Amino acid sequence: MLEEKILDQVKQVIGLIKYPVEFATSLDYSEQSKQTSEILHQIAGLSENIQVKWEENKRKPSFAIRRVGTDIGVRFAGVPTGTEFNSFVLALLQVGGHPVKADADIIAAIKEIDEPAEFTSYVSLSCMNCPDVVQALNAISIINPLIKHTTVDGGTFWEEFEHLHLQSVPTVMKNGEVFSQGRATLEQIVSKIGRGMTGLRLKRLNALDPFDVLVIGGGPAATAAAVYAARKQLRVGLVADRVGGQILESGQIENLITLERVQPEDLVSTFKANLRDYAVHQIGGIRIEAIGERDKDGLVPLTTEGGACLRARTVVICTGTSFKRLDISGEDQYLNRGVTFCPHCDGPLFADRRVAVMGGGNSAVEAAIDLAALAREVTLIDLAEQLQADKVLEDRLTALPNTRVISSANATRVLGDGHRVTGLEYIDAQSGKHVLDLDGIFVQIGSIPNTDWLPETIELENGYIRVDNQGATSVPGIFAAGDCTNTPHKQIVIALGAGANAALGAFNYLIRCPQYGDQLF
Template structure:
């Protein structure tokens, strides 16, 4: 089941197990059960602290990793290979007593959660966002005996997926009821359960002294800016709604110089580790809602957060990034994660054998259509323009596929559903001004990005597209406020460009600091009062 290279790596990891564990297997006569049995046997052979025993779980094939003599454990229903193999390795180590690298205060928060929580997560082996959710919930189950978690391969348990109307991964159920869908980190899951956490975080933030530079956004631009300013020895803070930003939703990265190939979640984790190597105050899961610029050079800018707290800083770097653009048509929000999806790699396997549409004829749309064509029964690609905009090599590949139909000069006007899931869409033929309906089960939207700058309107200059206007130094229309990355007017929204612009904005902010003496706080308040 495991090749020689993986076997040797796994054996090296398993020496970190300090407490004996059991692999409790619930199997039948199916081919997947035989594969699972072989996998568990291979794993047990690598450590004298691991044994395989028979189980009686209703889901077959499945297995529980259980600490011997305790109720501590996690369950996998299906084979945790592909993206989930790392989840399997971590579960083996953590159930086996190896400590987590999560923050100490977060671990303590999980241990203190009061209540009985039974989580079930539906994942896909091709989903790059699923492992973060699976690993977070597995860790919670290890830390707190009142928390249980089962990770379920949706492609293997199709009847459950249909019955529970799961149309996107990861999808999480808590105590039998829908809990969340989409990528979530440990902090986000805990905060959703621990309702008092937001208030505690706000109270903590309110006590923070002003920063020399505050960075809003934790993507490549924000991370690079934090590294550069921290290395200058100045007080640096980062406010991020989710550290890593849109990179977390990126499948493969093959054009970042010196890194031939990586995946978005791994790249984001590496960014965060690098930033944490320095004395940077990272405030994750915090959304900025308003910026109040300083009244004069050398004064303090203020950033107000959604939780009611605010932060002050001598310089500000805005790296808020962008998000997937929506169609903004009737039915889109209603059927989001119920047939309307934005990640073909994550959710594509859930539509195996079904009919889907891809909206958008750029590189992203055409690549999505090509990927989906190998999974689904039929793909209809809908493009607003008269021609596709993707690279010629991608267009040739798409045209060669027998189960793909291309419709150009078409505007999607409505998403149709039966109240529970997507059943079709309506588009307008722009050449003849006629409406047409397509019956299908899934819609993948791939029509570009929109900058996360709505909260900055009337504060700094924005372009007609909502991008932050910057000069060659990354400075905005307000002195002491800089910007970088996909939220700005810089052309070509690429990770390597965002990172470079983040570094440039950081150096510009440092130059601004050394050229502008800080205004005394009491003097600033007096000026403001006048």
């Protein structure tokens, strides 16, 4: 049953429904079906525009959200709670006629899809990346009924996950074949379905006026840079495949000063609100692939994937980092089939199983602690002789009854049966080669900066962008901030400050350039 507070929040938005909607339910006598029925009847009781009916489906519990008398709708298999509750409410509003919020060219591209397709998104209700994919595919299927979409919760339909050998979420199937795995935006999915950027979007991006400051990235450094630049009354753009960055792959955040604790999705919602409040021009779902040399008009050209060209007077690079790989035999073969990086997203798929966490820092120990609440046995494997994590985390880990630590272990091979991970081979410095029987391997050995696309003119230090005390790089007018720079500590609070500092550095650069003068204000 939903709490009164949640029902009150839903009731406030349910009035946006314009057309009658039905919940077409397929239920059995399980506890999960009972919960699903209770939730649906509670929601239906909030509006005369919502009715509940029976409809046979192979998955139980499951239900369609359908506009009455049409084929416009989506289906959800499982109990609509956790991280997918917002997806459920949003789908209800959109099926009921509330418009999908997307660029006109994206909506036009969706309407142009002329091939029927059946998409199935496999998710877990603790996954922070899954709602973006679910909501995107829901939106596509609502705009274009040729596209059908079903969301399936792995906690409810674990046997289906087993049959398909799925060990990573979100995984999207198209007509029974793997379409994508991992996070994706609406723009990225539409581009992949349509096999490239639409001509209309390409034309619109190329026609954009130059930005005073163009921020590349979507994490805390990028958000802070965009907001601080916008506060200076500059024309600011932000290019990111999604707002939030790696924050969305974190657990509860407890070390952000002024906040006792905050959930990643709540912090990201605040970032998005800040960007809207300051009218930052957001360009989502694409990445910058190249930065050119400043032209005769004093503008830096930036080429996106898909071939669009943006122009800016200054640039702030905040591209963050990506998870570091083990680079051992079998890792690529079993990626997303037992080898994974996100304990919060994929942890529920390994309930009552044997898993290993690779690494010895804070993120690895935190992952092992989180997984211990789900898995039968958790083994932390570290190359070093001693863990590098905070002592309080180490003590919390070792106090758990189903965890152990193997130190001085060099992983050499991921083992599997052709479908999924079955073990890990490693060499102990003292006792030689060992094989550990496992069902899953969570890699938490650090990150690498997302800087391999940068021109050689931008000076790097061990792959990280070298910046001065104003966030300036080796190229005049180009700044950088956050985890992709040589700033020694990688923390949210430091990235926020660095982003603000780089934006102020860009502003100081602009007001001191005679060629920009009257163009700024």
